[in-house]
Amino acid sequence: MSRIAGKLILITGASSGIGAACARRFAVEGADLVLWARRADRLERLAAELGAEHRVKLSVAQVDVRDRGAVDRAAEALVRAGRIPDVLINSAGLASGMTKIQEGDPEDWDRMIDTNLKGLLNVTRAILPHMIARGRGHIVNIGSTAGHQTYPMGNVYNATKFGVRALTEGMNLDVAGTPIRVSSVDPGLVETEFSEVRFHGDRQRAKSVYQGLQPLTGDDVADTIAYVVNLPEHVNILDVVIMPTAQRNVYVVHRET
Ligand code: NDP
Ligand code: 8X3
Numbered sequence: 001m002s003r004i005a006g007k008l009i010l011i012t013g014a015s016s017g018i019g020a021a022c023a024r025r026f027a028v029e030g031a032d033l034v035l036w037a038r039r040a041d042r043l044e045r046l047a048a049e050l051g052a053e054h055r056v057k058l059s060v061a062q063v064d065v066r067d068r069g070a071v072d073r074a075a076e077a078l079v080r081a082g083r084i085p086d087v088l089i090n091s092a093g094l095a096s097g098m099t100k101i102q103e104g105d106p107e108d109w110d111r112m113i114d115t116n117l118k119g120l121l122n123v124t125r126a127i128l129p130h131m132i133a134r135g136r137g138h139i140v141n142i143g144s145t146a147g148h149q150t151y152p153m154g155n156v157y158n159a160t161k162f163g164v165r166a167l168t169e170g171m172n173l174d175v176a177g178t179p180i181r182v183s184s185v186d187p188g189l190v191e192t193e194f195s196e197v198r199f200h201g202d203r204q205r206a207k208s209v210y211q212g213l214q215p216l217t218g219d220d221v222a223d224t225i226a227y228v229v230n231l232p233e234h235v236n237i238l239d240v241v242i243m244p245t246a247q248r249n250v251y252v253v254h255r256e257t
Helices: 017-028 040-053 068-080 106-134 155-174 194-198 203-208 218-230
Strands: 008-012 032-037 058-062 087-090 138-142 181-187 239-242
Touching: 008 017, 008 106, 017 032, 017 040, 017 218, 032 040, 040 058, 068 106, 087 106, 106 138, 106 155, 138 155, 138 218, 155 181, 181 218, 194 203, 218 239
Parallel strands: 008 032, 008 087, 032 058, 087 138, 138 181, 181 239
Antiparallel strands: none
């Protein structure tokens, strides 16, 4: 049974990867969508594709989640139009660089902390009070296995994803006594643009991350998110960890050579 049809779902990071896969999956389920990211051309193309295939309402906005003013303006526009999201999927995020901390680039650190932690907070702060006032809502944060185990040169990315886990747990406590649900979906290796962004456009190096194994796709993660969102209102999944079968934890990854 689908409880997703007719819901309004706000997805950050909808221009690529897991966020775009969620948009496709939720459009199939009949949800109305609000899609945010920085690359407006990508969002418009995706909305045109989904609008042609499904009878759902779609709106897009160019929003950099690091820009608190822009986030607040975009959220206020939704609220003024009476479009308080039923579900917020905080997927906007990135790794930037992969070096030892003693050789790290503080610009990379800022990018990750400002996007993965402060960006997620900016969006949540702008939307959650309206969900609480309206008495309905579900926040799904995209964490990572990197928020459960550190790995060499993962340092600041690991810290942001451990932080996302703490924020999920904290939010979940802070909304106690309300009907708001808070969940985290924490994937392992998913082949998206993630590694290309992490390695600053080095496609060969990005490809090697997924070599010799069948990684997850954005669609696999979107399936899990759809499961979490589709549960009845009295059921809340706090955290799901999802990995390719070839991956057992951050370190144990079986590759065919
Ligand atoms: P992609 O690079 O394919 O997608 C990242 C998305 O985040 C893009 O839509 C990008 O859009 C958006 N984004 C990045 N920075 C900002 C910003 N400042 N403001 C608004 N949007 C932004 O990677 P994934 O889909 O894989 O990543 C999505 C989430 O999943 C991230 O939080 C990542 O940490 C997490 N994750 C990924 C895993 C993987 O192996 N791929 C595993 C575990 C977790 P745009 O550039 O247009 O702004
Ligand atoms: C992304 C997964 O293993 O590259 O969060 O950190 S990993």
